[in-house]
Amino acid sequence: MDSSGWAVGSRLGAVLIAVIVGLVGYAVWTFPSEFSGLSDHAIAELQHAGTSNPVTAVLLNYRSYDTLLEMAVLLLAVLAAWALVGGGVNEVCLVSEVSNPVLRGFVRVMTPLSILVSAHLLWLGDHAPGGAFQAGAILASAGVVLFMAGIDWSHKLPAWLERVLLTIGLFAFTGVGIVLMLTGRSFLEYPPATAKWLILMIEVFCGVSIAAALVSVFLGGRLRSRQTVLKKGS
Amino acid sequence: MDIFIWLFDLTVCAVMVLLAAQSLMVKDLFWAIVSYILFGLSLALVWARLGAPDVALAEAAIGAGLTGALLLTTAAAISQVTEKH
Secondary structure, X not given: OOXXXXXXXXXXXXXXXXXXXXXXHHHHHOOOOOOOOOHHHHHHOHHHOOOOOHHHHHHHHHOHHHHHHHHHHHHHHHHHHHHHHOOOOOOHHHHOOOOOHHHHHHHHHHHHHHHHHHHHHHHHOOXXXXXXXXHHHHHHHHHHHHHHOOOOOOOOOXXXXXXXXXXXXXXXXXXHHHHHHHOOOOOOOOOOOOHHHHXXXXXXXXXXXXXXXXXXXXXXXXXXXXXXXXXXXX | OHXXXXXXXXXXXXXXXXXXXXXXXXOOHHHHHHHHHHHHHHXXXXXXXXXXXXXXXXXXXHHHHHHHHHHHHHHHHHHHHXXXX
């Protein structure tokens, strides 16, 4: 593109952004100030939801179908990265293979702590802010930091385990839904008595899958790093 | 007390606009990414101020942390490739 075309394009972009900002601003400005949406209903039904945190209740009970589809979307993202990049550690992880004792010592302390925080957030999601997604993200960042410190922890992972870790959240979620259908309820309609444990089980498996998926996307689609690629940098 | 909260909110908003502009305009890729990470952290702060700690947690962990790490490694890979050629 020549420079005049570029200028016209960026001017058009600026106008477009101004229009969108104006529209969003107008929409926010005209919000009714005393409107609680569905939150009253959500809180009224909380005692049957199996969790005392309204956010978790919405995500994993009232609208668990959305969360199920989000898990599928995450898996699709991993598959897309897998297809495009084909896995393997990208070369940067190799740069930091230059052994840095301070970083390694830091990682040695931080990794168990991150796993603990992740488990804590998962458990906390029942009654306070937290839950599978946050827990999975922190677990994933622990895995990414390990790679940045030059510790290749995933190349020994068997291929089947990689696939299990990536899909177990989706399978557990769908499995619970189907089992509930077999007992005469509708898809993902938890009985109030066992809702707490069903939600916790789904969250544990989804947390693992989310972490695996995020690390996989970071590594170019595969959770299992390729050791042959790793050796090249050193 | 109210005035301090107002000042805090205004400062965060101004900083966010500045960081967004900086991450788009700055020439150096590294600084653009660092501005983006700082932008994500301020956004987490905004979510916390709006009373949405769940979103704040997710934004800090994914928006600032993981995306930042991904972008930084990508930038490092790009500079490696360009050095080779």
